[in-house]
Amino acid sequence: MEKETIYRKSNKNDLSQISALLKALDLNVANIIADGFFVAVNGQRVLGCARIIEMNDGDIELASMAVVKECRRQGIGSKIIQMLLGSEKRRPVYLMCRRRNQKFYEKQGFREIQDDLLPAVYKSKVDLTISAARRVTGDGLVMIKK
Numbered sequence: 716m717e718k719e720t721i722y723r724k725s726n727k728n729d730l731s732q733i734s735a736l737l738k739a740l741d742l743n744v745a746n747i748i749a750d751g752f753f754v755a756v757n758g759q760r761v762l763g764c765a766r767i768i769e770m771n772d773g774d775i776e777l778a779s780m781a782v783v784k785e786c787r788r789q790g791i792g793s794k795i796i797q798m799l800l801g802s803e804k805r806r807p808v809y810l811m812c813r814r815r816n817q818k819f820y821e822k823q824g825f826r827e828i829q830d831d832l833l834p835a836v837y838k839s840k841v842d843l844t845i846s847a848a849r850r851v852t853g854d855g856l857v858m859i860k861k
């Protein structure tokens with residue numbers, strides 16, 4: 716890539732690319748708002764994104780983490796998390812992921828947490844979101860960064 720990759724908050728011009736990236740990976744595209752993400756951008760192109768979602772009890776979740784396929788394993792995902800959690804000071808932060816991504820999040824300071832230790836609101840979201848997947852594939856875990 717010719718240009719330098721920059722990391723910044725998203726704006727309305729990024730939305731269609733963010734949405735396409737998340738949809739292609741089957742990730743949650745509910746309640747997408749223009750400035751709700753942190754993105755890695757090269758020129759006009761969105762290379763990756765993530766966002767913080769706030770539960771109605773005030774707990775927060777790292778969600779919608781994605782990097783375009785041909786740009787993975789170059790540190791972009793890590794940098795997005797570091798920028799996002801640098802600007803979001805509230806802790807703890809929760810997330811749901813697949814086993815194959817566990818190491819990636821552990822490098823950013825997340826640890827696996829058992830469901831019975833989760834706050835009620837997030838536990839309900841976990842039940843809705845990954846319980847079915849767990850039953851079918853045995854995959855899906857919850858992580859926390861304190």
Ligand SMILES: CC(C)(COP(=O)(O)OP(=O)(O)OC[C@H]1O[C@@H](n2cnc3c(N)ncnc32)[C@H](O)[C@@H]1OP(=O)(O)O)[C@@H](O)C(=O)NCCC(=O)NCCS
Nearest residue numbers: 740780781782787788789790791792793811812813818819
């Ligand atoms: C998960 C994802 C966001 C990681 O982004 P990335 O930019 O490739 O990650 P980084 O380059 O910052 O990776 C940093 C380290 O995490 C680890 N890591 C990243 N992806 C990994 C993988 N698939 N398997 C094992 N370790 C991985 C590696 O240790 C890597 O360091 P290394 O390349 O020096 O070995 C990206 O692979 C992706 O978009 N995957 C598909 C969508 C997805 O699963 N999103 C998460 C939803 S929970």
